[in-house]
Amino acid sequence: xxxxxxxxxxxxxxxxxxxxxxxxxxxxxxxxxxxxxxxxxxxxxxxxxxxxxxxxxxxxxxxxxxxxxxxxxxxxxxxxxxxxxxxxxxxxxxxxxxxxxxxxxxxxxxxxxxxxxxxxxxxxxxxxxxxxxxxxxxxxxxxxxxxxxxxxxxxxxxxxxxxxxxxxxxxxxxxxxxxxxxxxxxxxxxxxxxxxxxxx
Amino acid sequence: xxxxxxxxxxxxxxxxxxxxxxxxxxxxxxxxxxxxxxxxxxxxxxxxxxxxxxxxxxxxxxxxxxxxxxxxxxxxxxxxxxxxxxxxxxxxxxxxxxxxxxxxxxxxxxxxxxxxxxxxxxxxxxxxxxxxxxxxxxxxxxxxxxxxxxxxxxxxxxxxxxxxxxxxxxxxxxxxxxxxxxxxxxxxxxxxxxxxxxxx
Numbered sequence: 001x002x003x004x005x006x007x008x009x010x011x012x013x014x015x016x017x018x019x020x021x022x023x024x025x026x027x028x029x030x031x032x033x034x035x036x037x038x039x040x041x042x043x044x045x046x047x048x049x050x051x052x053x054x055x056x057x058x059x060x061x062x063x064x065x066x067x068x069x070x071x072x073x074x075x076x077x078x079x080x081x082x083x084x085x086x087x088x089x090x091x092x093x094x095x096x097x098x099x100x101x102x103x104x105x106x107x108x109x110x111x112x113x114x115x116x117x118x119x120x121x122x123x124x125x126x127x128x129x130x131x132x133x134x135x136x137x138x139x140x141x142x143x144x145x146x147x148x149x150x151x152x153x154x155x156x157x158x159x160x161x162x163x164x165x166x167x168x169x170x171x172x173x174x175x176x177x178x179x180x181x182x183x184x185x186x187x188x189x190x191x192x193x194x195x196x197x198x199x200x
Numbered sequence: 201x202x203x204x205x206x207x208x209x210x211x212x213x214x215x216x217x218x219x220x221x222x223x224x225x226x227x228x229x230x231x232x233x234x235x236x237x238x239x240x241x242x243x244x245x246x247x248x249x250x251x252x253x254x255x256x257x258x259x260x261x262x263x264x265x266x267x268x269x270x271x272x273x274x275x276x277x278x279x280x281x282x283x284x285x286x287x288x289x290x291x292x293x294x295x296x297x298x299x300x301x302x303x304x305x306x307x308x309x310x311x312x313x314x315x316x317x318x319x320x321x322x323x324x325x326x327x328x329x330x331x332x333x334x335x336x337x338x339x340x341x342x343x344x345x346x347x348x349x350x351x352x353x354x355x356x357x358x359x360x361x362x363x364x365x366x367x368x369x370x371x372x373x374x375x376x377x378x379x380x381x382x383x384x385x386x387x388x389x390x391x392x393x394x395x396x397x398x399x400x
Binding site: 026027028029094095097098100101102130131132185187188189192 | 280281282283284285286287288318320322323326327330353354355375376
């Protein structure tokens, strides 16, 4: 009897979980070129850094052709690292375009945004072209594959990155971390609050 | 567990199972609005801003239906602040508003609202502020309305004719931009039947 009840309850849970598709109001800007991987495990990695740690330095190629190092902003600017899982996927495609219209919010807090994925440069080029001209650098953590994501502890077991935000102050100290449910976009106000918390 | 309690549990579990199945089927089958059809049943919160409230002709507090808007035609834009297409389209939609508001034959008869799919109230206001959107915009943070609208891509425009008896009819529903404010006004006037009617 107990087994039957367990089975029934499990069926209900499974049904409810799978009836809820990953919510995303995908922009028509991408036409039908977005691959939908379906609902994914919300997080699939273990952070290797914590708030208060010195942010590990890295140097990655950017879309503009130059290499960008985290250390080049030390003493000059606060930095937001925005890891997104992969190009041409639903939620990722509707995240950076939002950041693209709030450059003023980042500037207000003397902050640069660095967008990072584990895709290669040609893929990032084609994908971000659909977003309009981005004001922030887009970096490729493609090779060694996902090395920077792994250093921060946001590389998933399938080789994509988590949907994660790191706010790093001018001294290079991590002040905010959000490893979001990969199926959802982080709320903009949470990032803005983190920027406000940086002070002058 | 007594026999009666066991039976009750089985009945309740079965009811929950079928309810979950029904909900999942309804969600899965929600189709985008079609010309000639009706909007899904939903209410929006009456705006707090006096200007928005006055524009919509709403005098009470609480919530309202589209058919309660004081207009003969309501244009609904499903958008997202994260959608690059919606961002590019915003100035043209603003122009649509201006064309309507500066034409004495149209002012008061056609009203616009925006629904930010998956956008928090903060995000919706960011979009409104960035593009100086002059008409009311509403947050659909948890995608409830977006799901009811068949999870359309964005931007998606819906034209609704409000009848004198408080009923309504969708006469336009299309994915993508308005393709020129002037021609869109003509299209709306023709499809809604408004062009044959004199201003009341």
